[in-house]
Each structure stands twice: as C-alpha cells, then as structure tokens.
Amino acid sequence: MESHHDGDAQLWERIWHPHPEVDAATRDEVERFFRESAARQRRPDGEFGVFAVRPIPAGTILIYQWHDAYYVGMLGWVALTVAEINGLPPAQRALFHRYGLDHDFGVMYGPLDHEHVTTLDNFINHSCDPNLGYDAQGNVVARRDLTPGDELYIDYGEFVVNYDEPFTCQCGASWCRTHVTRNDWQFLASQTERSLPPFIARRLRAAAA
Ligand SMILES: [Zn+2]
Numbered sequence: 764m765e766s767h768h769d770g771d772a773q774l775w776e777r778i779w780h781p782h783p784e785v786d787a788a789t790r791d792e793v794e795r796f797f798r799e800s801a802a803r804q805r806r807p808d809g810e811f812g813v814f815a816v817r818p819i820p821a822g823t824i825l826i827y828q829w830h831d832a833y834y835v836g837m838l839g840w841v842a843l844t845v846a847e848i849n850g851l852p853p854a855q856r857a858l859f860h861r862y863g864l865d866h867d868f869g870v871m872y873g874p875l876d877h878e879h880v881t882t883l884d885n886f887i888n889h890s891c892d893p894n895l896g897y898d899a900q901g902n903v904v905a906r907r908d909l910t911p912g913d914e915l916y917i918d919y920g921e922f923v924v925n926y927d928e929p930f931t932c933q934c935g936a937s938w939c940r941t942h943v944t945r946n947d948w949q950f951l952a953s954q955t956e957r958s959l960p961p962f963i964a965r966r967l968r969a970a971a972a
Contacts, residue, residue, distance in 0.1 A: 777881040778838040785835050790827040793902070794882075797825045801915060803886045811886040812914045819909040825895065826884050826903035830865060830922060830960045834872035839879025842872050845925055865922050867962045889928070889943060890916035892936035897921065901961040920947030922960050 781787060800819050806812045819825070827833055834840045843851075848859055848871060855875060862885050863873030874880050884903075887895070895917040896906040903917065919928055920943045928943040940947065951957050952967055959967070 780836040780838065782832075782836040785832045786827075790832065793824050793827040796823075797883060801825070801883060803883060806888075806914070810888070813883050813887045815909040815911050815913045815915065817911060819905045821905050821907045822898075823905045824898070824902045825905065825915075828901045829884065829903050830867075830962055831901050833884070834864060834866070837872075837879075837882075839874050839876055839881075840872050841875060842866055842870055845869050845871075848873070860926060865924050865962075868924050868966065871925055887915050887917050889919040889930070889932060890934040890936065891918060891920075891932060891939045892916070892934055893918040893921075897958045897960055899958065918947075918951065918957075919943045920951055921957060922948070922963070924948060924963065 779785075779787065779790070800815060800817045800823075801813050802816050803811050804814050834842075843859070843863075848856060848863070851859060858877060858880075859871070859873040859875070862880050863871040864884075866872045893916045894906050894909060894913065895903055895915055898904045909915070916934070920940065923943055924945050927945050930943075932939055932941055932943065948959060948963050952959055952963070
C-alpha cells in the first residue's frame with residue numbers, strides 16, 4: 764500500500780464512471796503521476812495548498828483536460844448551469860462555488876457533497892504569477908521547472924468565466940490584479956504567453972470569425 768501524504772486517505776478515494784468520450788487510460792496515468800509528484804499540505808497561513816514533492820520539469824502534464832474531460836463521470840460531481848447553481852440551498856451553493864470548476868460559459872462542474880472533494884486539483888491556489896498553465900489540448904502543465912517544496916499555482920483568471928472570486932490576492936507579483944473576476948480571461952487572452960483552456964479558445968475564435 765502506498766503511503767498517504769499528510770494523512771490524506773480521503774484524497775485517494777475518487778471514482779470515475781466510464782464515459783465514451785474520455786480517454787480514461789491517459790487520464791488515470793496523468794492522475795497517478797500528479798499524485799506521486801505533489802501533495803496537499805498546510806501553508807503558513809493555515810490554508811491548504813498543493814506542493815511539489817519531486818522535481819517536475821517544465822511542460823509536464825499534471826491534470827488531463829481539466830475543464831473538458833477531467834470531471835466527466837466523476838462520482839459526486841455534476842454539471843450545473845449558473846441558474847441551477849444559484850438555485851441550490853445556501854450550504855450546497857457555497858460548496859459548489861468553492862470547489863466548482865468552469866466547464867463552459869454558463870456551466871460548471873462541482874460537488875454536491877464535501878465527501879466528493881477528493882482530488883488534488885481542488886487545493887491548487889491562485890497566483891497572478893502562476894507556475895502552472897495550459898497546453899493546446901487543455902491539459903494543465905508546469906510552466907516552469909518545479910522543485911520539491913514549491914507551491915503549485917494557477918491563475919484562476921485563465922478559466923473563471925461565471926463568477927467573480929471572493930478573495931483578495933496577495934501573490935506579491937508586481938502585476939498582481941488583487942481580485943479575480945469573471946472577465947479577467949479577456950485581458951489574459953491578449954497576453955501571448957498565456958494559453959487559455961479550449962472552451963475559452965473556442966469563444967475567442969467564434970468572436971474573431
Ligand atoms: Zn496576485
């Protein structure tokens with residue numbers, strides 16, 4: 764039996780139902796690598812973060828097609844429209860907002876129960892100077908070489924399109940935006956070094972056509 768990072772047995776109990784459009788073998792291989800390469804740990808401020816526990820070279824795929832395929836068929840996760848999310852009872856809505864992931868404009872995948880928050884990606888924090896990003900297939904990849912102890916960060920503005928984020932960013936970057944809004948992707952799309960997830964790239968292509 765593998766040892767569990769930080770006593771996180773719960774984080775190992777995720778279940779996907781088979782789905783004809785998801786390459787489960789690739790997803791599972793990437794998932795296994797991510798779990799072996801990173802761990803959920805407490806930060807000095809008491810919040811959870813995800814930290815590298817092995818060297819991770821730039822370009823390494825860490826999450827398989829995060830917005831398109833990763834949550835498809837995952838036990839306890841559902842795709843809801845913004846109207847449906849807004850109609851959830853307050854506790855469920857808060858959980859959905861906290862862990863839900865934008866799947867498309869107007870649609871998010873999220874958990875309906877805390878026991879289904881079982882994967883490392885739920886604990887990746889935001890930075891305006893992220894060391895994770897996207898490749899052209901929508902996989903989350905390391906943007907630079909990571910060494911053990913590095914906290915992994917992604918820029919939430921690269922994928923948040925449905926709700927503004929409630930927190931104040933303190934990432935320390937000189938270009939820190941302080942807040943992440945559902946419109947940040949429009950500005951970030953103009954930065955050529957950024958690659959945005961496929962559902963946003965499709966929107967940009969449609970707008971340009
Ligand atoms: Zn920031």
